[in-house]
Amino acid sequence: MSTVIKNGTVVTADLSYSADVLVEDGVITAIGPNLTGDEVLDATGCYVMPGGIDPHTHLEMPFMGTYSTDDFESGTRAALSGGTTMVVDFALPSPGQGLLDALQMWDNKSGRAACDYSYHMAVTWWDKQVFDEMAVVVRERGINTFKHFMAYKGALMVNDDELYASFQRCAELGATPLVHAENGDVVAELSAKLLAQGNTGPEGHAYSRPTQVEGEATNRAIMIADMAGAPLYVVHTSCEEAHEAIRRAKMQGKRVWGEPLIQHLTLDESEYFNADWDHAARRVMSPPFRNKQHQDSLWAGLQSGTLSCVATDHCAFTTEQKRYGVGDFTKIPNGTGGLEDRLPMLWTYGVGTGRLTPNEFVAVTSTNIAKILNCYPKKGAILVGSDADIVVWDPEKSKTIRAENQVSAIDYNVFEGKEVKGLPRYVLTRGQVAVTDGALTEERGHGRFVPRPPNGAVNTALSTWKALTAPRPVERSGIPASGV
Numbered sequence: 001m002s003t004v005i006k007n008g009t010v011v012t013a014d015l016s017y018s019a020d021v022l023v024e025d026g027v028i029t030a031i032g033p034n035l036t037g038d039e040v041l042d043a044t045g046c047y048v049m050p051g052g053i054d055p056h057t058h059l060e061m062p063f064m065g066t067y068s069t070d071d072f073e074s075g076t077r078a079a080l081s082g083g084t085t086m087v088v089d090f091a092l093p094s095p096g097q098g099l100l101d102a103l104q105m106w107d108n109k110s111g112r113a114a115c116d117y118s119y120h121m122a123v124t125w126w127d128k129q130v131f132d133e134m135a136v137v138v139r140e141r142g143i144n145t146f147k148h149f150m151a152y153k154g155a156l157m158v159n160d161d162e163l164y165a166s167f168q169r170c171a172e173l174g175a176t177p178l179v180h181a182e183n184g185d186v187v188a189e190l191s192a193k194l195l196a197q198g199n200t201g202p203e204g205h206a207y208s209r210p211t212q213v214e215g216e217a218t219n220r221a222i223m224i225a226d227m228a229g230a231p232l233y234v235v236h237t238s239c240e241e242a243h244e245a246i247r248r249a250k251m252q253g254k255r256v257w258g259e260p261l262i263q264h265l266t267l268d269e270s271e272y273f274n275a276d277w278d279h280a281a282r283r284v285m286s287p288p289f290r291n292k293q294h295q296d297s298l299w300a301g302l303q304s305g306t307l308s309c310v311a312t313d314h315c316a317f318t319t320e321q322k323r324y325g326v327g328d329f330t331k332i333p334n335g336t337g338g339l340e341d342r343l344p345m346l347w348t349y350g351v352g353t354g355r356l357t358p359n360e361f362v363a364v365t366s367t368n369i370a371k372i373l374n375c376y377p378k379k380g381a382i383l384v385g386s387d388a389d390i391v392v393w394d395p396e397k398s399k400t401i402r403a404e405n406q407v408s409a410i411d412y413n414v415f416e417g418k419e420v421k422g423l424p425r426y427v428l429t430r431g432q433v434a435v436t437d438g439a440l441t442e443e444r445g446h447g448r449f450v451p452r453p454p455n456g457a458v459n460t461a462l463s464t465w466k467a468l469t470a471p472r473p474v475e476r477s478g479i480p481a482s483g484v
């Protein structure tokens, strides 16, 4: 069966033009005027864009004594309802657990996904087994990204020697390291001090993670990656100090990308000072929300290209789970939701305010990350041959975000009450219509794993440069290099 999307304006990361789009067997087969197909989707007044790719989710993740509540079923339904057609989740070995073992656990969960997905592999400890299995993960399992936590001391955190070893291994394998950049030692010290002083509420979480801990760790990770000869992707960049480190590195020619979250772009630290404990705790995540100056820095980064992708870090806990931390903010499970709201919120506060063009919107929600993760143009593109992951976007359609209407399985929404203008009319996942005017018709288990090969263009360019500039002994007549 074929489907044709008619009368819309195709919007990609670099072009906007009027055309119909024909989809056959899950793939785009023609783009142009007057196309016909068995099923017709009317896109009059709409933009036809690549579906969103959320490069940062934690679905059914074991964390802080519990599991995040949205799983691959509810999480991918939430994603589709908001125009996101691919998620990249983190396969997370517990310290001491093998990488392949952790991958098996993630495979057991992801079979229920309604949209396509891929994994980043986390490195949470280090020894020869991890070193060896990294090669299998890359060469046999189609994963070219490895995540490192510089925070969560005593749990997921890795130290500088482990970072350096793992980043070097990534460079050898043509893979890209990711970092959660916060100085975990300082956070642990500050947390203990705050608790001892009686700062036990959710606001203590924000006090324990000032922007300096993020700026320092971001800079450190960038320098370690540079010494290891690896590119670097910094997740959830939330503040000017971290953005400044990324900006400077980019200006120096280093291959570094920064990822702000939709939460950090649109919500600020005042949320933690709300008199309602539940309200504040529901917004506890790392890094915490920041002030308006930091938000302005993140928006400027998206505009100038020094920041590359907008994600959610969707890691949703119920109010009941958040209450594990009553009396001790360090026990509040860290994480917030956003999968179904990322695109409407970014459109409203980005394109709707003139901060972003529609093409920039496509770049930061889909195309840039597809290129970074080396799955472009299968994903992130409206091109003949690309997967038909498409959102037909109605810029006039609006709603008020309400937890009672959401798809996510949790009992609140951090964007509660926000008015958004710009919503999907249709969402297609590999050609299958999964959303029509807000109504979900997705198919459980339709999602497929997206393999991502190593040695993307940037990895190859970087290793060429590193080989060219590698240390070489100077030939000196009469003096043997290996001594006498």
Ligand SMILES: NC(=O)NCCC(=O)O
Binding pocket: 058, 180, 284, 285, 286, 287, 313, 315, 334, 335, 336
């Ligand atoms: N971000 C957060 O608070 N929770 C999810 C885990 C992580 O990404 O650090």
Ligand SMILES: [Zn+2]
Binding pocket: 180, 235, 236, 286, 287
């Ligand atoms: Zn993180």
Ligand SMILES: [Zn+2]
Binding pocket: 056, 057, 058, 313, 315
């Ligand atoms: Zn995360």
